[in-house]
Amino acid sequence: MRLALGVSYNGQPYLGWQSQPSGQTIQDQLEKALSEFCAQPVTTLCAGRTDAGVHGLMQVVHLDTELQREPFSWVRGTNRFLPPDIAVQWAQPVPDSFHARASAVARRYVYVLLESPVRPALESGRAGWAFRPLDETAMREAAQHLLGEHDFTSFRASACQALSPVKTLHRIDIHRRGPYWRFEFEGNAFLHHMIRNIMGCLVYVGSGVHPSGWMREVLQARSRDAAAPTFAPDGLYFAGPVYAPGWGLPTTTPAFDWLP
Known part of the structure; x- marks a missing residue:
């Protein structure tokens, strides 16, 4: 199954999105939490990499997994293992043809x-x-x-x-x-x-x-x-990628309304 996740984060303490040996990146923290939840290694691909100190209102990632869980379980279960300044906002199964980066218009x-x-x-x-x-x-x-x-x-x-x-x-x-x-x-x-x-x-x-x-x-x-x-x-x-409406993915998170 291919799964899409919407993720919000405060980028201030991190070295950007992309995984680094130090482990102090958003991707490292997210994949570590997902791997804990799934009890097996998980890798993700994001819609757009962010630099050190840059925040995410709605980063979108996709992953492939054989684990069958309800969307709310993916959200709550993953967030249990994430630091407080990173949180999965939503989870949704998507077709195998969906690609977090390439499908963005x-x-x-x-x-x-x-x-x-x-x-x-x-x-x-x-x-x-x-x-x-x-x-x-x-x-x-x-x-x-x-x-x-x-x-x-x-x-x-x-x-x-x-x-x-x-x-x-x-x-x-x-x-x-x-x-x-x-x-x-x-x-x-x-x-x-x-x-x-x-x-x-x-x-x-x-x-x-x-x-x-x-x-x-x-x-x-x-x-x-x-x-x-x-x-x-x-x-x-x-603020995240824009996808064709046919994918049926959320377009905002609550953080959009928190900003001035």
Whole structure:
């Protein structure tokens, strides 16, 4: 049987998603818990790997198993063996043709940013920080230059392993609630550090370092040196993949409503 799981996590204490010898990753913790629950080794494949310090609102994984359990048993049984900052939110049997990564038609990210003269305290590790006032109109105008299919080399980390820098950004939404900003991104796929590098540029524009048209110049330069420094991972959340409705999988978790 192939099983899909939706997983939420606080990425602050972990070295990212992908398994490492130290065992201090989300994948290591999840597979260890699943193996305890199943009383046999379990491996998983995720929809999108996250970096150290990046959080997950709804990571989706799939696994193959001969163990027959009700979906609620997979959720409660696995969570029993997980640390408190990682939790399986739902479990659902899927056809063997389902693939957590390859079946996704898009991916979503959220970046939460605190605008304040004082650094985050309660939000430490869970929100980025801008100490200068931000211009919403300028950031919206800058974001428009990134929509559609482009070569995003200027926003690509040097260690990125993607075969092509050409990606399609479907949507960038910017909202404000008091001193908190919420940036939402949806695209067919993302390069390593792409969102954090875009955020660095948006904050530059929002704080008046560059005009909104500078974003187009950065994009066209196709050079990482043209863009702003990589922004902090603290406020970045993987909101999860988007699948065709026919798979019948959940699209959100309660954590979506917890964010500002």
